[in-house]
Amino acid sequence: MNTNIKSALLKSYSYQEYRSLVSALILEGKSTGNTQSDDLLHYSELNESRMNRLEKTIKITDEVLAQINQLETKVTWLVIAEGWCGDAAQILPIIYKMAELSENIDLKIVLRDENEALMNDFLTNGGKAIPKLIILDEEYNVIGDFGPRPEPARKLIADYKVANGVVDEPIKIELQKWYLQDKGVSTQNEIMQLMKSKELV
Template sequence: MELLDKRKQQSKPTLVQQGISIGMDYEKYRDLVHHLAETEQTTGHVQTEANVHYTQLNDRRMKRWHKTFAIPDEVQQRIIKIKSRLTFLTITESWCGDAAHSMPVFSKIAELNPNIDHKVVLRDEVPDIMDAFLTNEARSIPKVILWDGESKEIVGDWGPRPLAATEMVEAYKKEHGKLTPEFKQDLQVWYNKDKGRGILREVLNLLPLK
């Protein structure tokens, strides 16, 4: 088992590089989600009314968050000074509600510095990459991996949601067994009140800021 885990760990950099090479940029992903929302479709292997509905919701949410989310000036200056060649590789699907809140944050960070890229791959199309970055043995998304293009190393990863939101989810699951539409609405309210601050704070811990 130890040898198997070691081999799996060693394969991660190769998998991440493959993901970056085939990944789409954030704007292309946004265009894809918008098209799917308009044509009542969704990404992923499972085409359900629920997933189509969430894709449509997320199309509106990402558009709104990209317009309203703002990185504080002092943090912007620190991001601008990053000299490392970095790439955020996001694994997601169009129906993922948590991703609709976090992806605009990563995009805003990347926009500040030409040394930072943001690439997106779809979970169901990259099972090998997804399985290398499980959360509690589950294919939870979004999963964002930070790659250093100079050292060819994985700097860290994040996801599927901020710590405070994760605690809400785990507590609700423990009490009720599963997440209900009512809870998902409560989680949406939390995201709206937090305004991306929790996501930004946790992501900044991954970056080589000075």
Template sequence: MTFQDYLELFEHIVSGKLTQPPYDETDMLDYTKMNYTRMNRWLKTGQILPALNLAIKNIQQSQVWELITEPWCGDAAHSVPFIYLLSELNPNIHLNIQLRDSGSEIDQYLYHGAKAIPRLIVRNDRQEDIFIWGPRPHDAQQLFLQLKGDNTSYEDLKIQIQHWYNQNKGVMLQEEIMAGLVK
């Protein structure tokens, strides 16, 4: 699906037009609404790093960016907007979004055996994987593992990860994508 299709799906969910599981649960719907707000905030305020902007604009070959995600994913609310904004910088980049729970390629791109999302698979024009990113920037992942190891409550974990994303402002995600593109 295109990013526009993804936005429309998101809008159907948050407006209550789509009520199938897991969006039939109040907590999940509320969390998804928060994700929608966060995603739109990053779409409006997210700043692309100048070096990455230049690197993206200099891509000469066609690339397909397969992004596996879901609207309910909290990490995706902070990553998907930047990935979309980057893909818009160059007509040689074609962003395709797959929903993890609806026939995606996730089983081929597990993260330590888990269906963790979002996952970005960048492919060249021969459909070969150039690099794979996700499910979250390195430092956010380290924080997540530390909090999980400390038996932090799920609510506190979400708050601390959210705080990390707000402080980082998409910088580490962009640095990691830059590293993948220039290797």
């Protein structure tokens, strides 16, 4: 097993433990992560509301449900996240709902800033973009990874950055609107396409 993965798994949280940690920190006026600021606290509070809503509203499609039911091999879904991350708030509830559908999926969450070595193994264009879902086999070998965003959301941000040179508040609002309209379908499909490509389902 990769040493960085082994170390991260020892510090991992269940989904409910992660949610409880983020909530407890918010009550203390804090966010997860090494950096503390009013902005990060504000984003954490927004994200908690988003996750509460998504847990009630996200539906797993019939097609994805059928694919998950075909999973016969035990896998671990290890997600790198932080409470202040807007993309993590949109994607984690989907991953959680998918994982809950199969006894063969063990979902674990780790904090990016507490697991720098692991994060450095899964950079996106040289950056520490999250969330990052790492799929591990029974021996905790890496099968594949997904994230930080589904392809249409990635393209939305990339195109805006090319045109404007920055990722600012207007595009962050557009991104949240995209997630709302997509209803988690792109994330579900891309994760299952990855699973299929590795012949897991």
